[in-house]
Amino acid sequence: MKIDVISIFPEYLSPLNLSLLGKAQSSGLVEINVHDLRKQTADNHNTVDDTPYGGGAGMVMLPEVWGKTLDPMLEENSDLIILTPAGKKFTQKMAESFAKSSHLLFACGRYEGIDDRVRQHYCQPEYQVKNIRVHEVSIGDYVLGGGEVAAMVIIEAVTRLIPGVLGNPLSLAEESHNDEGYLEYPNFTKPQEWRGIAVPEILLSGNHAEIAKWRKAQAEKRAKENL
Ligand code: SAM
Numbered sequence: 333m334k335i336d337v338i339s340i341f342p343e344y345l346s347p348l349n350l351s352l353l354g355k356a357q358s359s360g361l362v363e364i365n366v367h368d369l370r371k372q373t374a375d376n377h378n379t380v381d382d383t384p385y386g387g388g389a390g391m392v393m394l395p396e397v398w399g400k401t402l403d404p405m406l407e408e409n410s411d412l413i414i415l416t417p418a419g420k421k422f423t424q425k426m427a428e429s430f431a432k433s434s435h436l437l438f439a440c441g442r443y444e445g446i447d448d449r450v451r452q453h454y455c456q457p458e459y460q461v462k463n464i465r466v467h468e469v470s471i472g473d474y475v476l477g478g479g480e481v482a483a484m485v486i487i488e489a490v491t492r493l494i495p496g497v498l499g500n501p502l503s504l505a506e507e508s509h510n511d512e513g514y515l516e517y518p519n520f521t522k523p524q525e526w527r528g529i530a531v532p533e534i535l536l537s538g539n540h541a542e543i544a545k546w547r548k549a550q551a552e553k554r555a556k557e558n559l
Contacts, residue, residue, distance in 0.1 A: 333433065333494060335364045336405050337483050338398075339440040340380055342366045344480040348487065356497045364487070372400040381443050390444035398439065398450045409463045410435040412454055413486065415479030416445055419468035422486055424509035426469070430486070431493035438486070440479030515554040517547035 337345055345366045349357065356362040370378040374396075381391035406412065411433045420426070430436060439446060454466045471482040491497050498504065508516045520531045534546045 333362050333431075333491070334435045335362060335438070335487060335491075336367060336436070337364070337438045337440065337480075337487075338367045338369050338401055338405075339478070339480050339483075340369045340442055341440075341478065341480060342368045344478070345484065348484060352497060353488065353491055356491055356494070359496070361494055361496050362491050367401065367405075369397060369401055372397050384444060388444075392444050393441060393446040395447040395449045395453075398446055399453065402437070402439070402450070402454065405437055406454065406459070406462075406464055407435065409433070410437055410465070412437045412439065412464065412466045413483075414439045414446060414451055414466065414468050415441060415470075415482045416468050417470045417473070417475050418445075419470040421473075422469050422471045422482075422489075424489070425512075427486070427489040428493060430490045436487075436490070438479070438483040440483055442478045513555055513559060515551055515558060517550040517554070 337348075339345060348354075348364050348366070353362065353364070357364055369380055373379055379394070380397050381393050384390065384392045402412070411430060413430075413436060415438065439450070451466055451468065454464060459466075469482075469486065471485050476482060493504065495501065504510075506516060508514065520535060524531050524536070532546070534542055537543065
């Protein structure tokens with residue numbers, strides 16, 4: 333999978349080179365390229381924003397600098413993800429769908445966000461015939477300062493679903509949110525007792541059927557309490 337991330341703060345994305353994602357890049361499973369939006373600016377000040385038409389607080393990101401940056405990157409069969417708190421809420425289902433893509437492109441907004449004509453432009457039929465899909469995505473009902481952290485959240489959730497990225501693929505079985513309304517049961521490891529709290533007896537019994545029953549009940553209890 334190829335991933336392009338566009339931001340005015342490319343250094344913000346440096347954690348993408350660590351841990352599983354770092355390994356996935358070294359092994360060639362994932363290719364991540366981070367691009368500085370300011371490289372496509374046309375003035376000495378590297379301006380990427382201007383005041384909003386219609387008035388109001390804040391600044392809006394200029395469409396032309398985004399267009400110039402995105403045009404050469406948007407090859408056939410790409411998913412352009414525009415990060416915005418006003419987008420569709422990111423879920424595990426969405427992660428599974430993005431994991432099937434060959435090319436994800438993340439547009440990280442700053443200020444009041446990106447001029448909406450960027451979204452409108454790439455939704456046009458000439459892009460649809462090339463299988464270029466545009467998604468406005470939010471990672472939750474709160475407002476961040478920029479799209480970089482949101483892009484990293486989505487990239488981490490998506491790439492761990494790519495075969496070979498996780499050391500043990502069985503880790504993906506029985507995970508929270510695999511099915512709607514499912515949360516994983518609580519987990520325990522050694523020692524058997526820690527600070528006076530013992531591991532539930534049933535987990536030491538070796539009775540797999542009873543353990544599965546207990547875990548199912550715990551998962552249901554959690555879902556009732558937390559969802
Ligand atoms: N004026 C915008 C609004 O009220 O919807 C908020 C802009 S926010 C300060 C700046 C940028 O941060 C957005 O363009 C987006 O890229 C990113 N951002 C903020 N919150 C986000 C969220 N919950 N999910 C995804 N991206 C977010």
